[in-house]
Amino acid sequence: MKNSTQLLLEEYHLGDLKLKNRVVMAPMTRGRATNADLVPTSLMAEYYAQRASAGLILSEGTWVNSRAIGFINVPGIYTEKQVEGWKQVTTAVHDNGGLIFSQLGHIGSASHPDHLNGELPAGPSAINPQTQSFTPEGFKDTLTPRELTVAEIKQTIQDYKQAAQNAKDAGFDGVEVHAQAGMLIPQFLSLATNQRTDEYGGSIENRARIIFEILDAITEVWNSTRVAIKFTPVMYTHVGIVTPDEETIPIFQYILKKLNDYDLAFVHITGPAQDLTGTPVEALQNDYFSHFRYHYSGRLMANLGFTQQSGDTILKEGKADLVSFGQLFIANPDLVERFKFQLPLSENDPDTYYTGEEKGYADYPGAVYVGAGAQSDEVDSE
């Protein structure tokens, strides 16, 4: 197969944006905003610029307000200083020909008082999510949080809207709502962590309400085709009790059906990292992404463990429109070129995922080209 026939490496029109290829860099928290104000740094700008050959970069999850924090050295997007810091990042990516969305997140009850000036975290209900929070003193068990009042939920939605406006002011090309398991939104979806009896709890419609209120608020700031959302419907690790339940499948069917009316940039779905046999989401085990394709008619981005080959295959099968790659981008800043010219992939150092400043972050070299033309010919002659 010729590389030139790879859909993965072909240009893609995402609304009014032209992506150079369909290789998207997945959002990855890297813990390099090592300053008290959680401001993005020039090192972060360098790191993202190195990866600008991706068709689109999704930034690491970034906090929408000071109550959203739950992990050390993760940047925010709720102060002027932070917006200024992000400007360096977006400028560096754009100067290198790339596009970047900001991932907007809130960790809800999975935070810890150490991040919140000693105050208790708040979530949908006063139920300990039973996970851990990375604090300045290391990983600590989560506690029983406080239940958010309706007024606080409404304020949080406004904070998402303001963060989306801040992302625009900082020069981002769009935003992705961070609804990965473990974050505030899935805490509302989960039967284990949401036992509210008001309009945000109980029925599927009520538990999913916050998603649509956030999207409605954000799309007042951004055209919907610049707004995306990322879900991990079948996640089991590092999420405590926010794991799939018997209503996960029906709630996602409801969400996807309703999202059909939004004309979003894309819905980003992470696949299963383990065998789902015997779990409440066993029915998704086979042909996972087709289930989402069936219920969602808009653009779909597939994620989890993709390689160049499996990424290209899922596009050719028509089961996704875009593919995101996380860990492969850590040690391979020029992942697209490596795919294009079939250059070897470098190994990541997991010890530096969330710490280490430049080490294991912006110091991974690009692959050495022994004459790109020759390599390209070699690939084409397969």
Ligand SMILES: Cc1cc2nc3c(=O)[nH]c(=O)nc-3n(C[C@H](O)[C@H](O)[C@H](O)COP(=O)(O)O)c2cc1C
């Ligand atoms: C170091 C690291 C940090 C991550 N941080 C985030 C994050 O901030 N937001 C998010 O939605 N996903 C996050 N993820 C998950 C990735 O976006 C992606 O879903 C996951 O790595 C699976 O894709 P992969 O198999 O291509 O790596 C993170 C993953 C890694 C490895």
